[in-house]
Amino acid sequence: MQKSKAEASSANPGVLRIIKKYPNRRLYDTDTSSYITLAEVKALVMDNEHFVVRDAKTNDDLTRSILLQIILEEETAGVPIFTEQVLANIIRFYGHAMQDFMGSYLEKNVQIFMDLQNKMTEQTKGLNPEVWKQFTNVQSPMMQGMMGTYMEQSRSAFTQMQEQMQKNSEQMLAALGLKR
Template sequence: MATKSKTEAAGARGVRVIKKYPNRRLYDTDTSSYITLAEVKALVMGNESFVVRDAKTNEDLTRSILLQIILEEETAGAPIFTEQVLANIIRFYGHAMQDFMGSYLEKNIQIFMDLQQKMAEQGGGGLNPEAWKQFMNLQSPMMQGMMGTYLEQSRTAFTQMQEQMQKNSEQMLAALGLKR
């Protein structure tokens, strides 16, 4: 019985497979055509599941392609990250808090995405970027309520992170025969 490769298995699960060739070209196996980084960004924006694999080694390159898209976006216009934020993120690499920070950022971004989705639903879903800007500048009770909810969820995520850190510390101390 023949076994499926990881790429074939990803395709069977409904995850779009994009192969990256040594010449840096990206090949979409769904459309059987080469695509650009801008088209990969469109997949992200459309919430389409995909994986980018090295055509030769089958190594998963999805993260590096996503980072490449972020780099292009950050250098193209109005960046999301200030130099200070980037420097602070870099400081977490190799730090004991690295895993916790990644988890915390992921939870907060998901909370913010959920908030944005709720706002889109309540605002009719058809708000263009300028309408969003006007809406975000409003000091309406609805906006204040949503931001209050976001802040509370963010605070909860931070509290959970602190509790997990404390639990891990206690486990480590117990493993070393030290008790708190």
């Protein structure tokens, strides 16, 4: 008998869910003992389920490639998040000395934005559609305040990145015997 998604996740809270990817490109959820689709993996992400995708043969971690595949499908299916310019700029960071800093900076900013979204969702529970429309209007004082908070946190993350780069540069120069 197959477990429902709710039963599977509540039966083992905090346990990492294992999804196996077979050579035939099928994904097998070991919690529900069933094959699942990429859309169902996306649902796990949306439900904040902790999971890992493993190659069934080699046991290699394929989670990142599956998540990238979901992003690719989302980007090509509807209204994309990333413009061509943003994607080109991200590509330019690969192999660049700033790659690690860029990844960290993007991760911090996306987390700040997710925290803002969660706070906004919490504050607007039960609002009717018209009030929600007014609330999300960029001109509303509440929205301006929230976006101001986001921008300040983003600026802070950027400043931390700059300070870390400065510290790393000084350490590297000191190691080479070239003090500033």
